[in-house]
Every structure is written in structure tokens, then in C-alpha cells.
Amino acid sequence: MPQRILVLIAHPAHRRSRANAALRAAAKTVEGVTLHDLYEAYPDFLIDVDHEQALLQQHDVVVFQHPVYWYSSPAILKEWQDLVLEHGFAYGRAGTALAGKALLSAVTAGGTETAYGPEGLNRHSIPEFLRPYEATARLCRMRWLPPFILHGTHLLDAPALARHAAEYRALLEGLRDAPAEVAHPPHHAHAPGGH
Numbered sequence: 001m002p003q004r005i006l007v008l009i010a011h012p013a014h015r016r017s018r019a020n021a022a023l024r025a026a027a028k029t030v031e032g033v034t035l036h037d038l039y040e041a042y043p044d045f046l047i048d049v050d051h052e053q054a055l056l057q058q059h060d061v062v063v064f065q066h067p068v069y070w071y072s073s074p075a076i077l078k079e080w081q082d083l084v085l086e087h088g089f090a091y092g093r094a095g096t097a098l099a100g101k102a103l104l105s106a107v108t109a110g111g112t113e114t115a116y117g118p119e120g121l122n123r124h125s126i127p128e129f130l131r132p133y134e135a136t137a138r139l140c141r142m143r144w145l146p147p148f149i150l151h152g153t154h155l156l157d158a159p160a161l162a163r164h165a166a167e168y169r170a171l172l173e174g175l176r177d178a179p180a181e182v183a184h185p186p187h188h189a190h191a192p193g194g195h
């Protein structure tokens, strides 16, 4: 059974996007992937929680795809988390709807890898800045996958962008075709019960 992948895209200005536009176009060609553009669906930030929870339940792998804005995500993804990941649905004793699914962050950053090194301007790496997402995955009993990171977006020319988009497509295809126990192995006891 192929794994069903839900790609949530959070980019507030698609017409000006290069990196996320390239990744989005690549993801669109992958059979079994549902693309869901949050700014397009909710320009007024009025998120349909029931619809979002139903979408989550219909998929095995959830992807947060977005540019890094202020070391985090564009605002709508935070709003989505605040409203959709409800107690009793996503976490808490009875909140097991996401248990066993996988979470992948796919992010683009203006800063280079050096700028995100210990001596660089940002001091911490992107995986370190993604810790809140990693912790969210754990709280929701999801498996946190190694993030897909595109650094130095301003320096990437068209061939480089195309190469990275192809890597993203291959990653999504691999997740789709992975056996269920690889994409989401059974979770064990000691799952967190709350914050």
C-alpha cells in the first residue's frame, strides 16, 4: 500500500516565490501526494478545523513546506497548529488521531549553511530552529523525519533549483513507496500524555 502524503504549503506570496514554487511544482508531479496551500485555502486565516482534521486522518505522512521566516514559519502554519492540533485529537490521553503518522519539515532558507553554523550569523542550525516541530511530532506520537532543507535560496540559479526540486520529488516518492513500518513504525509505550 503506498503511503498517502499530505503537503501543507505555507507561503504568503506565491507570485514572488522561486524556491517554494519549484518544490511545489515538483511535489505536484508525485502521484499519491495531496497538495494543500494554506494561504490559498484560508486567505482570511479562518481555518476549517474539521476539514483539516479529516485531511490529516486520510494521510500517512504530513509535510510542512514553507520558507523560513524569522527562524520559524509564515504565520498561517502557526495558526493551523494552534487550531487543528486539538487536545483530544492530536495529543492528550484520547488524542491519538495522528499516532504512527510521520511529519516532515521541508523548508527553504535565505541563509547559507555556513550562516547556520556554530560560527555563523545565526549560530544554530535549521534542525535546531525546527525543534518546536520536532517536539510537536513527539507530543502527537508522530515520527519526526530528517528535514529537507534548501539553504541560500537567493544564490540558487535555475539549474540548481531544478536539481533540488528533483531531490524533493525523489524524497516524496521514497516516502510514498516505503513500507508502512518504515514510514510510520508502531509507536511504543511512554507516549506523552500532555504538555
Ligand SMILES: Cc1cc2nc3c(=O)[nH]c(=O)nc-3n(C[C@H](O)[C@H](O)[C@H](O)COP(=O)(O)O)c2cc1C
Pocket (backbone or CB within 6 Å): 011, 016, 017, 018, 019, 020, 021, 066, 067, 068, 069, 070, 071, 072, 108, 109, 110, 111, 112, 153
Ligand atoms: C519576512 C521574511 C523573513 C525571513 N526570515 C528568514 C530567516 O529567519 N532566515 C532565513 O534564512 N531566511 C529568511 N528569509 C528569507 C526566506 O527564507 C527566503 O527568501 C525564502 O526561503 C525563499 O523562498 P521563496 O523563493 O519560495 O520565497 C525571510 C524572508 C522574509 C520575507
